[in-house]
Amino acid sequence: MITVLGAGAFGTALAISLSRSGPVTLWARDGDHASEMALTRDNARRLPGVTLPETITVTPDLGSLAPGSPVLLAVPMQQLRGLLKEFGAALGNSRPVACCKGMELETGLGPCRIIEELVPGAQPAILTGPSFAGDIARGLPTALTLACAEPELGRELQQELTTPNIRVYRTTDTIGAELGGALKNVIAIACGAAMGAGLGESARAALMTRGFAEMNRMAVALGARADTLAGLSGFGDLVLTCTSEQSRNTRFGMALGREEAFDAGITVEGSATARAVETRAAALGLEMPITQAVSGLIDRRLGVGEAMEMLLSRPLREE
Missing domain, CATH: 3.40.50.720 (NAD(P)-binding Rossmann-like Domain)
Structure with a gap:
């Protein structure tokens, strides 16, 4: 049973x-x-x-x-x-x-x-x-x-x-399985915010790609295997959650991007996770700029325009 x-x-x-x-x-x-x-x-x-x-x-x-x-x-x-x-x-x-x-x-x-x-x-x-x-x-x-x-x-x-x-x-x-499922929700909020603010699908693709790099960065630092993040529990879940409005995290992000209220009765796992990840990343000395931007949006420390400006103004580097 x-x-x-x-x-x-x-x-x-x-x-x-x-x-x-x-x-x-x-x-x-x-x-x-x-x-x-x-x-x-x-x-x-x-x-x-x-x-x-x-x-x-x-x-x-x-x-x-x-x-x-x-x-x-x-x-x-x-x-x-x-x-x-x-x-x-x-x-x-x-x-x-x-x-x-x-x-x-x-x-x-x-x-x-x-x-x-x-x-x-x-x-x-x-x-x-x-x-x-x-x-x-x-x-x-x-x-x-x-x-x-x-x-x-x-x-x-x-x-x-x-x-x-x-x-x-x-x-x-x-x-790796834990972190893939947790971190993709944070990236989905970022993607939803970009779409809600009318920044377009190219911006969403960029956030998904760089967000996946962030997911790997933290997961490997905490002892996960990179191939786990490349599988269903990481990449697969990231793609689904970031590209469908069935996702509560994406819908929540869209509401942030539109500066609209969101139903407080709907569980949005990525909201608390973003704060927890930001704290954990700081303790590990990891760069997690998308996570930091999402946390700032949720706490109303940043608007969508400020968050995107913060991400786009980062120092240029190799991929």
């Missing part, structure tokens, strides 16, 4: 896809939300228009987990620590798999490191890559990366989490 913690759009989509291969438990913190989904077989609040198969059990009660069962943690990155503080003991005999992307604002840690800290004895994994919840839920083909430092556990999870429409690739580089 696979359990998905988090009944947001992505958690619901994963549960739907996984339920095509067997029973799945979908946990929702809000009891009313869980009852509503169980009754209507629809997650109208987060992923409307997609029917929940009868093989999904929706519940607000985590209950007891079967020893060794996969548990997918599909909650926003900044809520992961709180969830694990509450349920870490119950997860001790399971196989936790992070499905969130980002860097914790207070500590600069990624999800696998937080799981290691709060679930003693756990060997964490992360499932990440270019994917939109709606595509997964509708059965459209998607490829993801499963990163786990322990190779045999990684092979087991790869088999269990592959579905008719999700092809899972495997790596042992958890640091």
